[in-house]
Amino acid sequence: MTELERHDYDVVVIGAGGAGLRAAIEARQQGKRVAVVCKSLFGKAHTVMAEGGIAASMGNVNSDDNWQVHFRDTMRGGKFLNNWRMAELHAKEAPDRVWELETYGALFDRTKDGKISQRNFGGHEYPRLAHVGDRTGLELIRSLQQKIVSLQQEDKRETGDYESRLKVFAECTVTELLRDGDRIAGAFGYWRESGRFVLFGAPAVVLATGGIGKSFKVTSNSWEYTGDGHALALRAGASLINMEFVQFHPTGMVWPPSVKGILVTESVRGDGGVLRNSDGKRFMFDYIPDVFKDKYADNEDEADRWYTDQGNNRRPPELLPRDEVARAINSEVKAGRGSPHGGVFLDVSSRLPAEEIIRRLPSMHHQFKELADVDITKEPMEVGPTCHYVMGGVEVEPDTAASSVAGLFACGEVAGGMHGSNRLGGNSLSDLLVFGRRAGTGASEYVDGLGDKKPVIAESDVDAASRRAVAEFDGGEAGAQENPYTVHTQLQQTMNDLVGIIRRGGEVEQALVALEELKQRARNIVVEGHRQFNPGWHLALDLRNMLLVSECVAKAALLRTESRGGHTREDHPAMDADWRKQLLVCVLNAAGDGVDVTSKDQIPLRPDLMGLFEYTELAKYFTPGELADVPAKES
Amino acid sequence: MGYKAKFKVWRGDAEGGDLQDFTVEVNEGEVVLDVIHRLQATQAPDMAVRWNCKAGKCGSCSAEINGRPRLMCMTRMSVFSEDETVTVTPMRTFPVIRDLVTDVSYNYEKAREVPAFAPPEGVAPGEYRMEQVDVERSQEFRKCIECFLCQNTCHVVRDHEDNKTNFSGPRFLMRIAELDMHPLDAHENRAQEAKTDHGLGFCNITKCCTEVCPEHIKITDNALIPMKERVADHYYDPILRLFKRTNK
Ligand code: SF4
Ligand code: SF4
Ligand code: FES
Numbered sequence: 001m002t003e004l005e006r007h008d009y010d011v012v013v014i015g016a017g018g019a020g021l022r023a024a025i026e027a028r029q030q031g032k033r034v035a036v037v038c039k040s041l042f043g044k045a046h047t048v049m050a051e052g053g054i055a056a057s058m059g060n061v062n063s064d065d066n067w068q069v070h071f072r073d074t075m076r077g078g079k080f081l082n083n084w085r086m087a088e089l090h091a092k093e094a095p096d097r098v099w100e101l102e103t104y105g106a107l108f109d110r111t112k113d114g115k116i117s118q119r120n121f122g123g124h125e126y127p128r129l130a131h132v133g134d135r136t137g138l139e140l141i142r143s144l145q146q147k148i149v150s151l152q153q154e155d156k157r158e159t160g161d162y163e164s165r166l167k168v169f170a171e172c173t174v175t176e177l178l179r180d181g182d183r184i185a186g187a188f189g190y191w192r193e194s195g196r197f198v199l200f201g202a203p204a205v206v207l208a209t210g211g212i213g214k215s216f217k218v219t220s221n222s223w224e225y226t227g228d229g230h231a232l233a234l235r236a237g238a239s240l241i242n243m244e245f246v247q248f249h250p251t252g253m254v255w256p257p258s259v260k261g262i263l264v265t266e267s268v269r270g271d272g273g274v275l276r277n278s279d280g281k282r283f284m285f286d287y288i289p290d291v292f293k294d295k296y297a298d299n300e301d302e303a304d305r306w307y308t309d310q311g312n313n314r315r316p317p318e319l320l321p322r323d324e325v326a327r328a329i330n331s332e333v334k335a336g337r338g339s340p341h342g343g344v345f346l347d348v349s350s351r352l353p354a355e356e357i358i359r360r361l362p363s364m365h366h367q368f369k370e371l372a373d374v375d376i377t378k379e380p381m382e383v384g385p386t387c388h389y390v391m392g393g394v395e396v397e398p399d400t401a402a403s404s405v406a407g408l409f410a411c412g413e414v415a416g417g418m419h420g421s422n423r424l425g426g427n428s429l430s431d432l433l434v435f436g437r438r439a440g441t442g443a444s445e446y447v448d449g450l451g452d453k454k455p456v457i458a459e460s461d462v463d464a465a466s467r468r469a470v471a472e473f474d475g476g477e478a479g480a481q482e483n484p485y486t487v488h489t490q491l492q493q494t495m496n497d498l499v500g501i502i503r504r505g506g507e508v509e510q511a512l513v514a515l516e517e518l519k520q521r522a523r524n525i526v527v528e529g530h531r532q533f534n535p536g537w538h539l540a541l542d543l544r545n546m547l548l549v550s551e552c553v554a555k556a557a558l559l560r561t562e563s564r565g566g567h568t569r570e571d572h573p574a575m576d577a578d579w580r581k582q583l584l585v586c587v588l589n590a591a592g593d594g595v596d597v598t599s600k601d602q603i604p605l606r607p608d609l610m611g612l613f614e615y616t617e618l619a620k621y622f623t624p625g626e627l628a629d630v631p632a633k634e635s
Numbered sequence: 636m637g638y639k640a641k642f643k644v645w646r647g648d649a650e651g652g653d654l655q656d657f658t659v660e661v662n663e664g665e666v667v668l669d670v671i672h673r674l675q676a677t678q679a680p681d682m683a684v685r686w687n688c689k690a691g692k693c694g695s696c697s698a699e700i701n702g703r704p705r706l707m708c709m710t711r712m713s714v715f716s717e718d719e720t721v722t723v724t725p726m727r728t729f730p731v732i733r734d735l736v737t738d739v740s741y742n743y744e745k746a747r748e749v750p751a752f753a754p755p756e757g758v759a760p761g762e763y764r765m766e767q768v769d770v771e772r773s774q775e776f777r778k779c780i781e782c783f784l785c786q787n788t789c790h791v792v793r794d795h796e797d798n799k800t801n802f803s804g805p806r807f808l809m810r811i812a813e814l815d816m817h818p819l820d821a822h823e824n825r826a827q828e829a830k831t832d833h834g835l836g837f838c839n840i841t842k843c844c845t846e847v848c849p850e851h852i853k854i855t856d857n858a859l860i861p862m863k864e865r866v867a868d869h870y871y872d873p874i875l876r877l878f879k880r881t882n883k
Contacts, residue, residue: 040685040687040693040695041685041695041739042743043781044687044693044694044695044781045687046687046688048687048688048692048693048780049688049690049692049693058761095761096760096761099760099761099763100760102760102763103754103760103763104752105751105752105814105817105820107765107770107773107774107777107817108770109767109770110765110766110767110770113764114764114765114766115764117767132774132777133774135692135778138692138777138778138780139777142777146751146752147751149746149747149749149751150751150752152747153747153750153751162747193732193733193736222686222687222688222689222693223686223687224687255664256663256664256665257662257663257664257665258662258664258665258666258669259664259689259690262689262690263690363692366691367690367691370691370709370711371664371666371690371709371711372664483680484680485675485676485680489676527680527681528680528681529680529681530681532648532683532732532733533683533732533733533734533736534680534681534683535675535680535681535682535683535684536675536680536681537681
């Protein structure tokens with residue numbers, strides 16, 4: 001290799017969303033030299049799309065809130081499949097992570113006594129989400145971005161160079177992780193702008209690449225969400241868990257077609273918005289599952305009273321966890337009670353005065369006005385499910401975010417376990433901060449522990465990585481050449497139709513056949529033009545990741561013969577306690593061209609955490625064997 | 636519903652380029668960015684464009700449409716008549732990289748020159764107390780999605796390349812105002828620095844920046860003018876002093 005651009009760091013963070021930036025800040029504060037590598041410009045990551053808020057049991061609005069309540073809500077939301085240690089750390093540390101943002105300059109909305117205001121959200125027992133109108137994600141990204149700048153200013157004062165300890169490599173895509181034996185040695189990628197290759201030498205890599213939504217047709221996710229970190233981890237030898245669990249957010253825009261899938265924040269419901277079908281009926285009352293009957297109101301009067309008196313009333317069913325609401329909407333539309341464009345009605349106009357709607361939901365107001373000619377202060381919105389989040393991801397050590405590969409860490413959406421089978425709204429931003437910080441610490445400690453036994457990158461690995469990166473320019477088999485956009489569109493259609501919100505065994509099998517075909521066709525992709533800012537080429541590279549990750553989703557979805565959270569099998573509609581005990585684990589197959597999925601046992605819930613729940617509730621989820629030692633407390 | 640639209644898109648790189656003609660299908664409800672994506676998928680797979688959210692939230696897809704600085708994802712095709720040619724060119728103030736993608740590093744350099752938020756001494760995390768009315772002023776500026784359309788439009792840099800060294804542009808002058816109005820920021824003299832270090836004096840309040848802001852932030856009226864006034868009488872500013880004191 002001649003003249004390959006090379007940089008050496010202690011820690012390389014891939015991804016510049018909330019998790020990546022928080023990890024980078026932490027590692028830099030622990031004295032490490034850190035690079036952040038991201039596909040977009042700095043400050044554009046998908047985190048900016050998060051609207052509702054950050055869940056943290058600060059108890060500013062209802063002082064009964066505490067970490068135990070948050071922990072319980074999180075476990076219930078995930079149908080107890082969650083990694084309990086992650087859920088525990090998350091619930092305990094989220095308040096500190098939010099307060100810390102204020103020291104970076106964040107300006108949250110306030111309560112009357114000047115504290116951070118908190119709003120209601122699906123699945124959260126108390127008002128818990130710190131927020132800034134409906135643009136909380138933007139506030140989070142900007143605060144972290146500005147904290148990075150402030151650290152760079154410190155470094156400038158000390159060393160004369162802003163980038164001496166912390167540098168952002170923007171519009172740069174990582175295509176391979178490099179190893180020395182079985183340890184991480186660095187990462188290989190290209191500059192999107194010039195197409196030139198770049199090599200990062202680093203003993204520790206933190207994956208913070210977000211999700212996989214771009215494998216689905218109707219999605220709230222941006223082009224960046226192509227499962228890069230999931231695929232990089234697999235190819236580096238790490239395992240993924242829970243990949244069958246994909247969250248379909250109940251409320252995405254359905255019209256006009258070009259914006260189909262764009263998110264409509266859950267805050268609309270948290271602030272009083274209701275769902276109605278074409279008969280004008282608030283249908284969610286018909287969809288309260290047994291496990292939630294004692295927590296959700298079964299009539300409109302009680303549901304409406306809850307907004308002002310949460311002590312004596314049960315919650316409105318519009319605020320059930322997302323999986324429940326998404327399935328309900330799906331059923332209403334299928335039963336022919338949908339809105340004109342195939343969704344249902346989400347109405348806040350009849351529930352709050354116009355000024356209040358504009359104050360609380362400014363960007364929703366703007367978005368509907370500009371993109372759909374709908375004034376949400378006067379008329380209902382039309383909404384339907386959209387692929388939003390993947391619960392599955394890299395299997396990590398909860399306390400350090402370490403994967404099974406030495407030197408490889410993962411945090412945020414790309415990590416698996418925290419949310420179990422379904423994530424609660426608001427638990428994502430807090431997850432990014434809690435585990436971003438932990439990954440930064442984990443990576444720093446790992447680097448410290450290495451001493452001078454630093455890994456080395458093999459020249460031959462670099463050559464191989466560069467060959468793979470440009471393979472698509474050489475063209476596949478004559479006569480069988482494919483356009484990356486076409487293959488991508490078909491992948492999205494396949495996943496949407498056959499491994500979507502409601503799954504059937506036969507269809508998932510069909511999807512797996514289709515995925516094999518698409519993998520074949522992807523080998524014959526040819527890209528036109530040259531390497532300078534060439535979106536066709538970028539897509540071709542991202543597509544490899546999407547195909548690999550889609551295979552994980554489909555294979556795991558076929559194996560899990562039950563319905564739970566973000567995985568609904570029409571042919572196995574019940575939740576099955578034996579399945580709660582099992583995780584499906586995906587690893588790269590021996591040939592390196594696909595994935596193998598095996599099952600393994602969950603780590604049993606720690607007794608003191610188990611003790612936070614009533615026996616009767618546990619009995620709905622756990623097998624009798626697992627509860628043998630739990631005293632059957634009276635409720 | 637669907638029709639064929641005439642598009643002219645600037646294609647080229649730092650060396651030069653020109654407007655290329657396309658005829659392309661347009662469907663109901665689409666925005667300019669949808670049409671650019673259709674061109675990529677069907678006629679020009681290597682056409683370079685930045686975008687992320689497609690919902691006006693990330694500020695990536697800035698360009699000039701029929702000469703007006705706008706977000707491509709928030710420009711509905713229905714604002715043009717069917718026989719109108721839609722011309723899309725990259726932002727003019729920043730160097731072209733390729734096609735619609737420009738080098739916006741000027742903005743990141745300027746961002747780095749604004750001294751960061753200085754946390755108040757002796758106030759522990761979790762102890763910050765601020766009134767909603769007091770945070771609202773800065774919150775307006777924090778709605779900024781960093782599309783850099785205001786930076787692109789401001790004549791101080793658009794027409795005078797060499798001013799880039801001394802002028803931070805509306806977005807970052809507004810950032811200084813935001814910190815200046817932050818109830819708990821401990822850094823003194825921000826308004827003065829806006830003048831001495833960031834070129835506030837270049838701004839002659841034409842309000843062109845405000846006009847193009849997709850977030851409808853009143854950059855000139857609410858950020859720049861108040862800051863100019865504060866520089867003018869910085870030796871004595873009882874209101875802000877009082878305001879800062881009551882919040883500490
Ligand atoms: S008001 Fe000032 S900053 Fe805004 S465009 Fe005019 S001169 Fe530039
Ligand atoms: S102030 Fe407005 S125009 Fe300027 S960068 Fe921010 S959002 Fe864009
Ligand atoms: S794509 Fe995000 S603002 Fe246009």
